[in-house]
Amino acid sequence: MGVGRSGNLRAQVAKGKVTRHASRSNMANCNCFFCLPSPSEGNSWKSTALCLLGGAALASASIVFVSRIWEKFRQKNTVYPEDTVVLHQFQRAKHVPSLSPFCLKLETFLRMHNIPYMTILDSPLSSKGKMPWIQFNQSRVEDATFSVMFLSETFHIEVNGMSGSVTSQQKAMSRAVVSLVEESLYWTVAYCRWVDHVDQTRAELPYDGVLKFVVPWMMAGIILREMYAHGIGKNSREELYSIMEGDLKALSDLLGEQSFILGERPCEADCSLFGVLAQIMWTLPGTRAEALVKGEYINLANYCIRMRELFWPDWSRIVTEKH
Template identity: 45%
Template sequence: MNVFFHFRSCSRDYGGIMSVLGSDSWWKKTLYITGGALLAAAAYLLHELLAIRKEQELDSKDAIILHQFSRPKNGVPSLSPFCLKIETYLRMADLPYQNYFDGRLSPQGKMPWIEYNHEQVSGSEFIVDFLEEKLGVNLNKNLTPQEIAVSRAVTKMVEEHLYWTIAYCQWVDNLEETQKLLAMSGPLSDTLKWMLSHLNGGIVRREMYGHGIGRFSKEEVYTLMEKDMRTLATLLGDKKYFMGSKISTLDATVFGHLAQAMWTLPGTRPEQLIKGELINLAMFCERMRRRFWPEWFVEVEDFYYDGDSESSSGGTPTGLLDFGLFSRTDTLDDSDGSSHSAGRTHTHSPDSDRSLFDSDVGTGSDNDAQFKEESMPDLEV
């Protein structure tokens, strides 16, 4: 009798173990734990291998060291709006810098961050403040106090609200497509890309929920995104830059975020909007790319959206204007309508011989002396 009950007990234990081993949840947990351990070990090993070289190279005096994520595979400088913002800002201010794509976060857990003469600064707003104080640069010096206030308000809308909707599109709704853009090589590259993308997707979901915007449905998140993008399109209007003909820090901020919709999210709602109904935002992105990223090559097809529009207006997306058409005179300035020269207008019809894609060459704008295209800093990959 005792032997019989012992046999039944062992059978139940064996069956329970096998049922657990056969469950999907057990294998998923094991995969996540193993993958996380491998990812952490790889990151630590990479950090240790680069430590000596970094100590030697970071000792250069008066050099801006920009730490950011690695370049993606599609030619876009960064999948991070904040990394693209800061690197674009450095180019706008004509400040030489060195890139370090080491994936090393700042002591505050931020990316990007900079080092300058052994001082470390993280957070894009604090980086800009630091460079203005240390190096005397100021992209907003031509703005009025009211324009500066508007610029800060729009910056907060973009970085604290629009950012999360774009991140949702990148790392939640289109995770598999974003995963393909990650630049990794080696025999385990596909596995590492899968782990990294899913890890980042989980972080975005958790932080969005903590922010509050992640508690809404997919459609509601995209509705909020569309409202922000329409606000930016209205604010830009037919101006060259967001504050008129004078370039400012706000342009770097908006460009860093809109470039994600423009070049990293094919076929998505953000791309449909920016390349269709809100075409002036696409024009702005291309204007910034041409002026401050001359080595960033894009195909002509990247400026068109051929799919059906899902915008609430139900209209048909409009193709972008001919990128071969440029004007060597400013199409716009910041003065009021009474001071415009004869024949100059703020309205651009499809038949106009002018394009909003100004080359900014010989325009005579207030910024030409400050922003010299021929002295663009080198891009280190």
């Protein structure tokens, strides 16, 4: 029985007569990194650059993956202080404490109710693949909404994070505002950030090198897929901005001249609203979202400044520290 051409080639390789990349004809049929052809061989720099970028992205992803595995192992064996909430979240950003509205919401809630806490930055994602998540003594709670519920019960805070006696109508209104902010406005702001104005977002990221380009590219794909699955992503760009404007108008009208969204006392709804509005106020310069908040709906901008001054007196220090 004959060994065939491939068998003969393997035999020659074994004898050292032929190496895999010894001839230009072999290289022409190879797609590995070391045999990338030059432009003079009939290929454009564009395809070569894409291959190089892909290799760099893969290397970066591998480094991140290994570091996350190590961090997860390290945290599993870390003993945290008793009766202190451990808040796991993303790295700090340049102009806001977090580019995640949900991380900013939860940390604002902790500050609003003077709950002792410590932060673990750039922590591994929860088992749900989300941030933030918390630990408290022997308890572990994932997702900002369930964390607020857990904290409200543990620290005897009224439903929806409202202090003092509240009516059923106020509780219902708080829940309605949270739903509006997190199920509608959030998506249009995410689209504005990761898809429509990615250059501004890239400048906010706490990364250097190739990750500064890879992360926005990955996030754009994730956001678009999640928006489509949600349903809101089936709308056009103009329709999305129309939804955003309608949401901002409704929130502006509801706020009016009040100190907080439901009156003179802050609640969970304020944490949710601040988490999203802060992204518009301080991370999306020159966008339609910023123009709306700082223009037609200026009371929302004043509200953001008021929330920051009240619950984040150390804001400037936090965003300028190197983490």
